[in-house]
Amino acid sequence: MSEQWTTTEIPDQRGRVAVVTGANTGLGYETAKALADRGASVVLAVRDVEKGRRAAARMSGDVTVQALDLTSLDSVRTAATELRSRLDHIDLLINNAGVMYTPKLTTRDGFEMQFGTNHLGHFALTGQLLDLMLPVPGSRVVTVSSTGHRIRAAIHFDDLQFERSYSRIAAYGQSKLANLMFTYELQRRLATHGTTIAVAAHPGMSSTELARNAPAALRLPLTWLAPVITQTPEMGALPTLRAATDPAALGGQYYGPGGRFEVKGHPRLVTSSPQSYEVSTQQRLWSVSEDLTGVTFPVARSSSTESPSAGLR
Structure with missing residues:
Protein backbone atom coordinates (compact mmCIF):
# COMPACT_ATOMS: atom_id res chain seq x y z
CA MET A 1 0.00 0.00 0.00
CA SER A 2 1.14 3.52 -0.79
CA GLU A 3 2.25 5.88 1.95
CA GLN A 4 -0.06 8.40 0.28
CA TRP A 5 -3.16 6.24 0.72
CA THR A 6 -6.30 7.67 -0.91
CA THR A 7 -9.77 6.46 -1.86
CA THR A 8 -8.34 5.13 -5.13
CA GLU A 9 -6.89 2.26 -3.09
CA ILE A 10 -10.25 1.14 -1.69
CA PRO A 11 -10.89 -2.34 -3.08
CA ASP A 12 -14.09 -3.12 -4.98
CA GLN A 13 -16.91 -3.09 -2.41
CA ARG A 14 -19.64 -4.62 -4.57
CA GLY A 15 -21.69 -7.15 -2.63
CA ARG A 16 -20.70 -5.63 0.72
CA VAL A 17 -23.08 -3.91 3.13
CA ALA A 18 -21.90 -0.95 5.20
CA VAL A 19 -23.77 0.79 8.03
CA VAL A 20 -22.34 4.23 8.82
CA THR A 21 -23.61 6.24 11.80
CA GLY A 22 -23.81 10.03 11.56
CA ALA A 23 -23.51 9.86 7.78
CA ASN A 24 -25.58 12.84 6.68
CA THR A 25 -22.72 15.33 7.02
CA GLY A 26 -18.99 15.75 7.60
CA LEU A 27 -16.73 12.75 8.05
CA GLY A 28 -19.59 10.25 8.04
CA TYR A 29 -20.92 11.60 4.77
CA GLU A 30 -17.51 11.36 3.09
CA THR A 31 -16.99 7.87 4.46
CA ALA A 32 -20.37 6.65 3.21
CA LYS A 33 -19.97 8.35 -0.16
CA ALA A 34 -16.56 6.77 -0.79
CA LEU A 35 -17.88 3.30 0.06
CA ALA A 36 -20.92 3.78 -2.18
CA ASP A 37 -18.70 5.00 -5.00
CA ARG A 38 -16.80 1.71 -4.77
CA GLY A 39 -19.99 -0.32 -5.01
CA ALA A 40 -21.03 -0.99 -1.40
CA SER A 41 -24.66 -0.97 -0.35
CA VAL A 42 -24.58 1.76 2.28
CA VAL A 43 -27.02 2.51 5.09
CA LEU A 44 -26.88 6.03 6.50
CA ALA A 45 -27.83 5.61 10.16
CA VAL A 46 -28.81 9.13 11.21
CA ARG A 47 -30.85 11.03 13.78
CA ASP A 48 -32.45 13.39 11.23
CA VAL A 49 -34.00 11.17 8.55
CA GLU A 50 -34.83 14.05 6.21
CA LYS A 51 -31.22 15.27 6.25
CA GLY A 52 -30.18 11.68 5.70
CA ARG A 53 -32.39 11.43 2.63
CA ARG A 54 -30.92 14.61 1.21
CA ALA A 55 -27.42 13.25 1.80
CA ALA A 56 -28.33 9.92 0.16
CA ALA A 57 -29.64 11.79 -2.88
CA ARG A 58 -26.19 13.32 -3.40
CA MET A 59 -24.51 9.89 -3.44
CA SER A 60 -24.38 7.34 -6.22
CA GLY A 61 -25.31 3.70 -5.98
CA ASP A 62 -27.37 1.79 -3.41
CA VAL A 63 -27.77 4.17 -0.46
CA THR A 64 -30.61 3.97 2.06
CA VAL A 65 -31.43 5.71 5.33
CA GLN A 66 -32.09 4.33 8.80
CA ALA A 67 -33.36 6.41 11.73
CA LEU A 68 -30.95 6.20 14.67
CA ASP A 69 -30.72 8.47 17.71
CA LEU A 70 -27.71 7.41 19.75
CA THR A 71 -28.93 9.48 22.70
CA SER A 72 -31.79 7.02 23.22
CA LEU A 73 -31.33 3.33 23.94
CA ASP A 74 -34.91 2.78 22.78
CA SER A 75 -34.03 4.32 19.43
CA VAL A 76 -30.87 2.21 19.21
CA ARG A 77 -32.91 -0.92 19.93
CA THR A 78 -35.52 0.00 17.32
CA ALA A 79 -32.86 0.79 14.71
CA ALA A 80 -31.11 -2.53 15.36
CA THR A 81 -34.42 -4.41 15.04
CA GLU A 82 -35.26 -2.65 11.77
CA LEU A 83 -31.79 -3.24 10.34
CA ARG A 84 -31.98 -6.90 11.26
CA SER A 85 -35.32 -7.17 9.47
CA ARG A 86 -33.99 -5.67 6.22
CA LEU A 87 -30.40 -6.94 6.11
CA ASP A 88 -29.22 -10.54 6.08
CA HIS A 89 -25.63 -9.56 6.82
CA ILE A 90 -23.38 -6.57 7.55
CA ASP A 91 -19.79 -6.35 6.31
CA LEU A 92 -18.88 -2.97 7.81
CA LEU A 93 -20.27 -1.22 10.87
CA ILE A 94 -18.69 2.21 11.12
CA ASN A 95 -19.33 3.91 14.46
CA ASN A 96 -18.68 7.46 13.31
CA ALA A 97 -21.35 9.69 14.86
CA GLY A 98 -20.42 11.82 17.81
CA VAL A 99 -20.79 15.02 19.77
CA MET A 100 -17.98 17.18 21.11
CA TYR A 101 -17.61 19.68 23.95
CA THR A 102 -21.33 19.95 24.64
CA PRO A 103 -22.56 21.92 27.64
CA LYS A 104 -23.74 19.78 30.54
CA LEU A 105 -26.57 17.73 29.06
CA THR A 106 -27.89 14.21 29.48
CA THR A 107 -29.24 11.66 27.04
CA ARG A 108 -32.80 10.41 27.27
CA ASP A 109 -31.54 7.63 29.52
CA GLY A 110 -29.78 10.04 31.90
CA PHE A 111 -26.21 9.51 30.72
CA GLU A 112 -23.76 12.38 30.30
CA MET A 113 -24.30 13.43 26.68
CA GLN A 114 -20.82 12.81 25.28
CA PHE A 115 -20.24 9.49 27.04
CA GLY A 116 -23.79 8.37 26.32
CA THR A 117 -23.69 9.27 22.63
CA ASN A 118 -20.11 8.58 21.63
CA HIS A 119 -19.58 5.39 23.63
CA LEU A 120 -22.71 3.85 25.14
CA GLY A 121 -24.91 4.39 22.07
CA HIS A 122 -22.38 2.74 19.79
CA PHE A 123 -21.68 -0.01 22.34
CA ALA A 124 -25.39 -0.88 22.38
CA LEU A 125 -25.75 -0.69 18.60
CA THR A 126 -22.72 -2.90 17.96
CA GLY A 127 -23.85 -5.50 20.47
CA GLN A 128 -27.26 -5.78 18.80
CA LEU A 129 -25.89 -6.05 15.25
CA LEU A 130 -22.79 -8.15 15.78
CA ASP A 131 -24.41 -11.50 15.04
CA LEU A 132 -25.11 -10.21 11.51
CA MET A 133 -21.35 -9.77 11.12
CA LEU A 134 -19.77 -12.79 12.78
CA PRO A 135 -20.52 -15.24 9.92
CA VAL A 136 -19.26 -12.75 7.28
CA PRO A 137 -15.65 -13.24 6.15
CA GLY A 138 -13.66 -10.04 6.50
CA SER A 139 -16.34 -8.08 8.35
CA ARG A 140 -15.17 -5.16 10.49
CA VAL A 141 -16.36 -2.88 13.27
CA VAL A 142 -14.63 0.48 12.88
CA THR A 143 -14.99 3.00 15.70
CA VAL A 144 -13.91 6.61 15.31
CA SER A 145 -11.95 8.04 18.24
CA SER A 146 -9.99 11.29 18.49
CA THR A 147 -6.67 12.73 19.63
CA GLY A 148 -8.91 14.13 22.36
CA HIS A 149 -8.60 10.75 24.08
CA ARG A 150 -5.24 12.05 25.37
CA ILE A 151 -6.50 15.38 26.77
CA ARG A 152 -7.65 15.38 30.41
CA ALA A 153 -8.86 11.86 29.71
CA ALA A 154 -9.62 9.03 32.11
CA ILE A 155 -12.49 6.63 32.73
CA HIS A 156 -14.06 8.15 35.84
CA PHE A 157 -15.68 5.06 37.31
CA ASP A 158 -16.51 6.99 40.48
CA ASP A 159 -18.42 9.63 38.46
CA LEU A 160 -18.94 8.39 34.88
CA GLN A 161 -21.78 10.84 34.27
CA PHE A 162 -19.89 13.87 35.65
CA GLU A 163 -22.66 14.53 38.12
CA ARG A 164 -20.37 16.04 40.77
CA SER A 165 -18.34 18.37 38.56
CA TYR A 166 -18.61 18.81 34.81
CA SER A 167 -15.85 19.62 32.34
CA ARG A 168 -16.83 19.41 28.69
CA ILE A 169 -13.21 18.76 27.68
CA ALA A 170 -12.68 15.99 30.24
CA ALA A 171 -16.05 14.44 29.36
CA TYR A 172 -15.15 14.40 25.67
CA GLY A 173 -11.76 12.89 26.49
CA GLN A 174 -13.44 10.15 28.53
CA SER A 175 -15.82 9.30 25.68
CA LYS A 176 -13.05 9.09 23.09
CA LEU A 177 -10.84 7.04 25.41
CA ALA A 178 -13.82 4.74 25.88
CA ASN A 179 -14.11 4.34 22.09
CA LEU A 180 -10.57 2.98 21.97
CA MET A 181 -10.93 0.76 25.01
CA PHE A 182 -14.13 -0.65 23.51
CA THR A 183 -12.31 -1.42 20.27
CA TYR A 184 -9.42 -3.19 22.00
CA GLU A 185 -11.63 -5.27 24.28
CA LEU A 186 -14.00 -6.10 21.41
CA GLN A 187 -11.06 -7.31 19.33
CA ARG A 188 -9.88 -9.51 22.19
CA ARG A 189 -13.34 -11.11 22.28
CA LEU A 190 -13.56 -11.43 18.49
CA ALA A 191 -10.18 -13.12 18.19
CA THR A 192 -11.69 -16.56 18.74
CA HIS A 193 -14.88 -15.97 16.71
CA GLY A 194 -14.08 -16.21 13.00
CA THR A 195 -12.68 -13.34 10.93
CA THR A 196 -14.61 -10.30 12.16
CA ILE A 197 -12.21 -7.66 13.49
CA ALA A 198 -12.45 -4.39 15.42
CA VAL A 199 -10.36 -1.43 14.26
CA ALA A 200 -10.17 2.21 15.38
CA ALA A 201 -9.40 5.45 13.57
CA HIS A 202 -9.21 9.17 14.18
CA PRO A 203 -9.52 12.05 11.70
CA GLY A 204 -6.96 14.48 13.10
CA MET A 205 -8.14 18.07 12.87
CA SER A 206 -10.85 18.19 10.22
CA SER A 207 -13.00 21.08 9.17
CA THR A 208 -16.44 19.86 10.26
CA GLU A 209 -19.33 21.03 12.45
CA LEU A 210 -18.19 18.85 15.36
CA ALA A 211 -16.32 21.62 17.20
CA ARG A 212 -19.25 24.05 17.18
CA ASN A 213 -19.67 23.56 20.95
CA ALA A 214 -16.02 24.29 21.77
CA PRO A 215 -15.51 26.63 24.73
CA ALA A 216 -15.33 30.31 23.74
CA ALA A 217 -11.66 30.42 24.76
CA LEU A 218 -10.91 27.80 22.11
CA ARG A 219 -13.23 28.92 19.31
CA LEU A 220 -11.35 32.07 18.33
CA PRO A 221 -7.87 30.44 18.25
CA LEU A 222 -9.32 27.51 16.29
CA THR A 223 -10.84 29.92 13.79
CA TRP A 224 -7.54 31.73 13.30
CA LEU A 225 -5.54 28.53 13.00
CA ALA A 226 -8.06 26.54 10.96
CA PRO A 227 -6.41 27.14 7.56
CA VAL A 228 -3.12 25.80 8.93
CA ILE A 229 -4.11 22.96 11.25
CA THR A 230 -7.25 21.51 9.70
CA GLN A 231 -7.89 19.36 6.67
CA THR A 232 -10.97 18.76 4.56
CA PRO A 233 -13.63 16.23 5.59
CA ARG A 260 3.20 15.93 12.38
CA PHE A 261 1.28 15.40 15.64
CA GLU A 262 -1.31 13.41 13.63
CA VAL A 263 -3.15 16.63 12.86
CA LYS A 264 -3.46 16.12 9.12
CA GLY A 265 -2.11 14.03 6.29
CA HIS A 266 -2.64 10.67 4.62
CA PRO A 267 -3.61 7.79 6.91
CA ARG A 268 -1.16 5.45 8.56
CA LEU A 269 -0.96 3.22 11.61
CA VAL A 270 -0.67 5.22 14.84
CA THR A 271 -0.68 4.37 18.54
CA SER A 272 -3.00 5.54 21.28
CA SER A 273 -2.19 6.67 24.81
CA PRO A 274 -0.62 4.20 27.26
CA GLN A 275 -3.72 4.16 29.45
CA SER A 276 -5.91 3.13 26.49
CA TYR A 277 -4.11 -0.24 26.48
CA GLU A 278 -4.86 -1.03 30.14
CA VAL A 279 -6.65 -4.37 29.88
CA SER A 280 -8.18 -4.32 33.36
CA THR A 281 -9.72 -0.89 32.67
CA GLN A 282 -11.01 -2.03 29.28
CA GLN A 283 -12.70 -5.02 30.86
CA ARG A 284 -14.16 -3.01 33.72
CA LEU A 285 -15.53 -0.45 31.26
CA TRP A 286 -17.07 -3.27 29.22
CA SER A 287 -18.85 -4.69 32.26
CA VAL A 288 -20.13 -1.26 33.30
CA SER A 289 -21.31 -0.58 29.73
CA GLU A 290 -23.25 -3.84 29.68
CA ASP A 291 -24.90 -2.90 32.98
CA LEU A 292 -25.80 0.62 31.83
CA THR A 293 -27.16 -0.39 28.41
CA GLY A 294 -28.59 -3.82 29.19
CA VAL A 295 -26.83 -5.13 26.07
CA THR A 296 -24.66 -8.23 26.08
CA PHE A 297 -22.52 -9.36 23.16
CA PRO A 298 -22.51 -12.76 21.42
CA VAL A 299 -18.76 -13.01 22.05
CA ALA A 300 -17.31 -14.05 25.39
CA ARG A 301 -14.40 -12.55 27.26
CA SER A 302 -11.09 -14.12 26.35
CA SER A 303 -8.86 -15.43 29.12
CA SER A 304 -5.96 -13.50 27.55
CA THR A 305 -4.82 -10.35 29.32
CA GLU A 306 -2.56 -9.20 26.49
CA SER A 307 -3.51 -6.05 24.63
CA PRO A 308 -4.47 -6.87 21.04
CA SER A 309 -2.39 -3.89 19.89
CA ALA A 310 0.65 -4.49 22.09
CA GLY A 311 2.84 -5.10 19.05
CA LEU A 312 2.09 -1.64 17.64
CA ARG A 313 3.20 0.42 20.63
Whole structure:
Protein backbone atom coordinates (compact mmCIF):
# COMPACT_ATOMS: atom_id res chain seq x y z
CA MET A 1 0.00 0.00 0.00
CA SER A 2 1.14 3.52 -0.79
CA GLU A 3 2.25 5.88 1.95
CA GLN A 4 -0.06 8.40 0.28
CA TRP A 5 -3.16 6.24 0.72
CA THR A 6 -6.30 7.67 -0.91
CA THR A 7 -9.77 6.46 -1.86
CA THR A 8 -8.34 5.13 -5.13
CA GLU A 9 -6.89 2.26 -3.09
CA ILE A 10 -10.25 1.14 -1.69
CA PRO A 11 -10.89 -2.34 -3.08
CA ASP A 12 -14.09 -3.12 -4.98
CA GLN A 13 -16.91 -3.09 -2.41
CA ARG A 14 -19.64 -4.62 -4.57
CA GLY A 15 -21.69 -7.15 -2.63
CA ARG A 16 -20.70 -5.63 0.72
CA VAL A 17 -23.08 -3.91 3.13
CA ALA A 18 -21.90 -0.95 5.20
CA VAL A 19 -23.77 0.79 8.03
CA VAL A 20 -22.34 4.23 8.82
CA THR A 21 -23.61 6.24 11.80
CA GLY A 22 -23.81 10.03 11.56
CA ALA A 23 -23.51 9.86 7.78
CA ASN A 24 -25.58 12.84 6.68
CA THR A 25 -22.72 15.33 7.02
CA GLY A 26 -18.99 15.75 7.60
CA LEU A 27 -16.73 12.75 8.05
CA GLY A 28 -19.59 10.25 8.04
CA TYR A 29 -20.92 11.60 4.77
CA GLU A 30 -17.51 11.36 3.09
CA THR A 31 -16.99 7.87 4.46
CA ALA A 32 -20.37 6.65 3.21
CA LYS A 33 -19.97 8.35 -0.16
CA ALA A 34 -16.56 6.77 -0.79
CA LEU A 35 -17.88 3.30 0.06
CA ALA A 36 -20.92 3.78 -2.18
CA ASP A 37 -18.70 5.00 -5.00
CA ARG A 38 -16.80 1.71 -4.77
CA GLY A 39 -19.99 -0.32 -5.01
CA ALA A 40 -21.03 -0.99 -1.40
CA SER A 41 -24.66 -0.97 -0.35
CA VAL A 42 -24.58 1.76 2.28
CA VAL A 43 -27.02 2.51 5.09
CA LEU A 44 -26.88 6.03 6.50
CA ALA A 45 -27.83 5.61 10.16
CA VAL A 46 -28.81 9.13 11.21
CA ARG A 47 -30.85 11.03 13.78
CA ASP A 48 -32.45 13.39 11.23
CA VAL A 49 -34.00 11.17 8.55
CA GLU A 50 -34.83 14.05 6.21
CA LYS A 51 -31.22 15.27 6.25
CA GLY A 52 -30.18 11.68 5.70
CA ARG A 53 -32.39 11.43 2.63
CA ARG A 54 -30.92 14.61 1.21
CA ALA A 55 -27.42 13.25 1.80
CA ALA A 56 -28.33 9.92 0.16
CA ALA A 57 -29.64 11.79 -2.88
CA ARG A 58 -26.19 13.32 -3.40
CA MET A 59 -24.51 9.89 -3.44
CA SER A 60 -24.38 7.34 -6.22
CA GLY A 61 -25.31 3.70 -5.98
CA ASP A 62 -27.37 1.79 -3.41
CA VAL A 63 -27.77 4.17 -0.46
CA THR A 64 -30.61 3.97 2.06
CA VAL A 65 -31.43 5.71 5.33
CA GLN A 66 -32.09 4.33 8.80
CA ALA A 67 -33.36 6.41 11.73
CA LEU A 68 -30.95 6.20 14.67
CA ASP A 69 -30.72 8.47 17.71
CA LEU A 70 -27.71 7.41 19.75
CA THR A 71 -28.93 9.48 22.70
CA SER A 72 -31.79 7.02 23.22
CA LEU A 73 -31.33 3.33 23.94
CA ASP A 74 -34.91 2.78 22.78
CA SER A 75 -34.03 4.32 19.43
CA VAL A 76 -30.87 2.21 19.21
CA ARG A 77 -32.91 -0.92 19.93
CA THR A 78 -35.52 0.00 17.32
CA ALA A 79 -32.86 0.79 14.71
CA ALA A 80 -31.11 -2.53 15.36
CA THR A 81 -34.42 -4.41 15.04
CA GLU A 82 -35.26 -2.65 11.77
CA LEU A 83 -31.79 -3.24 10.34
CA ARG A 84 -31.98 -6.90 11.26
CA SER A 85 -35.32 -7.17 9.47
CA ARG A 86 -33.99 -5.67 6.22
CA LEU A 87 -30.40 -6.94 6.11
CA ASP A 88 -29.22 -10.54 6.08
CA HIS A 89 -25.63 -9.56 6.82
CA ILE A 90 -23.38 -6.57 7.55
CA ASP A 91 -19.79 -6.35 6.31
CA LEU A 92 -18.88 -2.97 7.81
CA LEU A 93 -20.27 -1.22 10.87
CA ILE A 94 -18.69 2.21 11.12
CA ASN A 95 -19.33 3.91 14.46
CA ASN A 96 -18.68 7.46 13.31
CA ALA A 97 -21.35 9.69 14.86
CA GLY A 98 -20.42 11.82 17.81
CA VAL A 99 -20.79 15.02 19.77
CA MET A 100 -17.98 17.18 21.11
CA TYR A 101 -17.61 19.68 23.95
CA THR A 102 -21.33 19.95 24.64
CA PRO A 103 -22.56 21.92 27.64
CA LYS A 104 -23.74 19.78 30.54
CA LEU A 105 -26.57 17.73 29.06
CA THR A 106 -27.89 14.21 29.48
CA THR A 107 -29.24 11.66 27.04
CA ARG A 108 -32.80 10.41 27.27
CA ASP A 109 -31.54 7.63 29.52
CA GLY A 110 -29.78 10.04 31.90
CA PHE A 111 -26.21 9.51 30.72
CA GLU A 112 -23.76 12.38 30.30
CA MET A 113 -24.30 13.43 26.68
CA GLN A 114 -20.82 12.81 25.28
CA PHE A 115 -20.24 9.49 27.04
CA GLY A 116 -23.79 8.37 26.32
CA THR A 117 -23.69 9.27 22.63
CA ASN A 118 -20.11 8.58 21.63
CA HIS A 119 -19.58 5.39 23.63
CA LEU A 120 -22.71 3.85 25.14
CA GLY A 121 -24.91 4.39 22.07
CA HIS A 122 -22.38 2.74 19.79
CA PHE A 123 -21.68 -0.01 22.34
CA ALA A 124 -25.39 -0.88 22.38
CA LEU A 125 -25.75 -0.69 18.60
CA THR A 126 -22.72 -2.90 17.96
CA GLY A 127 -23.85 -5.50 20.47
CA GLN A 128 -27.26 -5.78 18.80
CA LEU A 129 -25.89 -6.05 15.25
CA LEU A 130 -22.79 -8.15 15.78
CA ASP A 131 -24.41 -11.50 15.04
CA LEU A 132 -25.11 -10.21 11.51
CA MET A 133 -21.35 -9.77 11.12
CA LEU A 134 -19.77 -12.79 12.78
CA PRO A 135 -20.52 -15.24 9.92
CA VAL A 136 -19.26 -12.75 7.28
CA PRO A 137 -15.65 -13.24 6.15
CA GLY A 138 -13.66 -10.04 6.50
CA SER A 139 -16.34 -8.08 8.35
CA ARG A 140 -15.17 -5.16 10.49
CA VAL A 141 -16.36 -2.88 13.27
CA VAL A 142 -14.63 0.48 12.88
CA THR A 143 -14.99 3.00 15.70
CA VAL A 144 -13.91 6.61 15.31
CA SER A 145 -11.95 8.04 18.24
CA SER A 146 -9.99 11.29 18.49
CA THR A 147 -6.67 12.73 19.63
CA GLY A 148 -8.91 14.13 22.36
CA HIS A 149 -8.60 10.75 24.08
CA ARG A 150 -5.24 12.05 25.37
CA ILE A 151 -6.50 15.38 26.77
CA ARG A 152 -7.65 15.38 30.41
CA ALA A 153 -8.86 11.86 29.71
CA ALA A 154 -9.62 9.03 32.11
CA ILE A 155 -12.49 6.63 32.73
CA HIS A 156 -14.06 8.15 35.84
CA PHE A 157 -15.68 5.06 37.31
CA ASP A 158 -16.51 6.99 40.48
CA ASP A 159 -18.42 9.63 38.46
CA LEU A 160 -18.94 8.39 34.88
CA GLN A 161 -21.78 10.84 34.27
CA PHE A 162 -19.89 13.87 35.65
CA GLU A 163 -22.66 14.53 38.12
CA ARG A 164 -20.37 16.04 40.77
CA SER A 165 -18.34 18.37 38.56
CA TYR A 166 -18.61 18.81 34.81
CA SER A 167 -15.85 19.62 32.34
CA ARG A 168 -16.83 19.41 28.69
CA ILE A 169 -13.21 18.76 27.68
CA ALA A 170 -12.68 15.99 30.24
CA ALA A 171 -16.05 14.44 29.36
CA TYR A 172 -15.15 14.40 25.67
CA GLY A 173 -11.76 12.89 26.49
CA GLN A 174 -13.44 10.15 28.53
CA SER A 175 -15.82 9.30 25.68
CA LYS A 176 -13.05 9.09 23.09
CA LEU A 177 -10.84 7.04 25.41
CA ALA A 178 -13.82 4.74 25.88
CA ASN A 179 -14.11 4.34 22.09
CA LEU A 180 -10.57 2.98 21.97
CA MET A 181 -10.93 0.76 25.01
CA PHE A 182 -14.13 -0.65 23.51
CA THR A 183 -12.31 -1.42 20.27
CA TYR A 184 -9.42 -3.19 22.00
CA GLU A 185 -11.63 -5.27 24.28
CA LEU A 186 -14.00 -6.10 21.41
CA GLN A 187 -11.06 -7.31 19.33
CA ARG A 188 -9.88 -9.51 22.19
CA ARG A 189 -13.34 -11.11 22.28
CA LEU A 190 -13.56 -11.43 18.49
CA ALA A 191 -10.18 -13.12 18.19
CA THR A 192 -11.69 -16.56 18.74
CA HIS A 193 -14.88 -15.97 16.71
CA GLY A 194 -14.08 -16.21 13.00
CA THR A 195 -12.68 -13.34 10.93
CA THR A 196 -14.61 -10.30 12.16
CA ILE A 197 -12.21 -7.66 13.49
CA ALA A 198 -12.45 -4.39 15.42
CA VAL A 199 -10.36 -1.43 14.26
CA ALA A 200 -10.17 2.21 15.38
CA ALA A 201 -9.40 5.45 13.57
CA HIS A 202 -9.21 9.17 14.18
CA PRO A 203 -9.52 12.05 11.70
CA GLY A 204 -6.96 14.48 13.10
CA MET A 205 -8.14 18.07 12.87
CA SER A 206 -10.85 18.19 10.22
CA SER A 207 -13.00 21.08 9.17
CA THR A 208 -16.44 19.86 10.26
CA GLU A 209 -19.33 21.03 12.45
CA LEU A 210 -18.19 18.85 15.36
CA ALA A 211 -16.32 21.62 17.20
CA ARG A 212 -19.25 24.05 17.18
CA ASN A 213 -19.67 23.56 20.95
CA ALA A 214 -16.02 24.29 21.77
CA PRO A 215 -15.51 26.63 24.73
CA ALA A 216 -15.33 30.31 23.74
CA ALA A 217 -11.66 30.42 24.76
CA LEU A 218 -10.91 27.80 22.11
CA ARG A 219 -13.23 28.92 19.31
CA LEU A 220 -11.35 32.07 18.33
CA PRO A 221 -7.87 30.44 18.25
CA LEU A 222 -9.32 27.51 16.29
CA THR A 223 -10.84 29.92 13.79
CA TRP A 224 -7.54 31.73 13.30
CA LEU A 225 -5.54 28.53 13.00
CA ALA A 226 -8.06 26.54 10.96
CA PRO A 227 -6.41 27.14 7.56
CA VAL A 228 -3.12 25.80 8.93
CA ILE A 229 -4.11 22.96 11.25
CA THR A 230 -7.25 21.51 9.70
CA GLN A 231 -7.89 19.36 6.67
CA THR A 232 -10.97 18.76 4.56
CA PRO A 233 -13.63 16.23 5.59
CA GLU A 234 -12.57 14.16 2.56
CA MET A 235 -9.05 13.88 4.01
CA GLY A 236 -10.33 13.44 7.55
CA ALA A 237 -12.39 10.42 6.46
CA LEU A 238 -9.37 8.60 5.01
CA PRO A 239 -8.17 6.96 8.28
CA THR A 240 -11.66 5.51 8.80
CA LEU A 241 -11.82 4.32 5.21
CA ARG A 242 -8.40 2.70 5.43
CA ALA A 243 -9.35 0.98 8.69
CA ALA A 244 -12.52 -0.27 7.00
CA THR A 245 -11.10 -1.43 3.68
CA ASP A 246 -7.32 -1.92 3.67
CA PRO A 247 -6.79 -5.68 3.17
CA ALA A 248 -3.69 -5.47 5.37
CA ALA A 249 -5.51 -4.03 8.40
CA LEU A 250 -5.49 -6.18 11.53
CA GLY A 251 -7.80 -6.27 14.50
CA GLY A 252 -6.90 -3.87 17.29
CA GLN A 253 -5.05 -1.46 15.01
CA TYR A 254 -5.53 2.31 15.05
CA TYR A 255 -5.28 4.60 12.02
CA GLY A 256 -4.78 8.37 11.93
CA PRO A 257 -3.26 11.12 9.81
CA GLY A 258 0.43 10.65 9.06
CA GLY A 259 1.51 14.27 9.41
CA ARG A 260 3.20 15.93 12.38
CA PHE A 261 1.28 15.40 15.64
CA GLU A 262 -1.31 13.41 13.63
CA VAL A 263 -3.15 16.63 12.86
CA LYS A 264 -3.46 16.12 9.12
CA GLY A 265 -2.11 14.03 6.29
CA HIS A 266 -2.64 10.67 4.62
CA PRO A 267 -3.61 7.79 6.91
CA ARG A 268 -1.16 5.45 8.56
CA LEU A 269 -0.96 3.22 11.61
CA VAL A 270 -0.67 5.22 14.84
CA THR A 271 -0.68 4.37 18.54
CA SER A 272 -3.00 5.54 21.28
CA SER A 273 -2.19 6.67 24.81
CA PRO A 274 -0.62 4.20 27.26
CA GLN A 275 -3.72 4.16 29.45
CA SER A 276 -5.91 3.13 26.49
CA TYR A 277 -4.11 -0.24 26.48
CA GLU A 278 -4.86 -1.03 30.14
CA VAL A 279 -6.65 -4.37 29.88
CA SER A 280 -8.18 -4.32 33.36
CA THR A 281 -9.72 -0.89 32.67
CA GLN A 282 -11.01 -2.03 29.28
CA GLN A 283 -12.70 -5.02 30.86
CA ARG A 284 -14.16 -3.01 33.72
CA LEU A 285 -15.53 -0.45 31.26
CA TRP A 286 -17.07 -3.27 29.22
CA SER A 287 -18.85 -4.69 32.26
CA VAL A 288 -20.13 -1.26 33.30
CA SER A 289 -21.31 -0.58 29.73
CA GLU A 290 -23.25 -3.84 29.68
CA ASP A 291 -24.90 -2.90 32.98
CA LEU A 292 -25.80 0.62 31.83
CA THR A 293 -27.16 -0.39 28.41
CA GLY A 294 -28.59 -3.82 29.19
CA VAL A 295 -26.83 -5.13 26.07
CA THR A 296 -24.66 -8.23 26.08
CA PHE A 297 -22.52 -9.36 23.16
CA PRO A 298 -22.51 -12.76 21.42
CA VAL A 299 -18.76 -13.01 22.05
CA ALA A 300 -17.31 -14.05 25.39
CA ARG A 301 -14.40 -12.55 27.26
CA SER A 302 -11.09 -14.12 26.35
CA SER A 303 -8.86 -15.43 29.12
CA SER A 304 -5.96 -13.50 27.55
CA THR A 305 -4.82 -10.35 29.32
CA GLU A 306 -2.56 -9.20 26.49
CA SER A 307 -3.51 -6.05 24.63
CA PRO A 308 -4.47 -6.87 21.04
CA SER A 309 -2.39 -3.89 19.89
CA ALA A 310 0.65 -4.49 22.09
CA GLY A 311 2.84 -5.10 19.05
CA LEU A 312 2.09 -1.64 17.64
CA ARG A 313 3.20 0.42 20.63
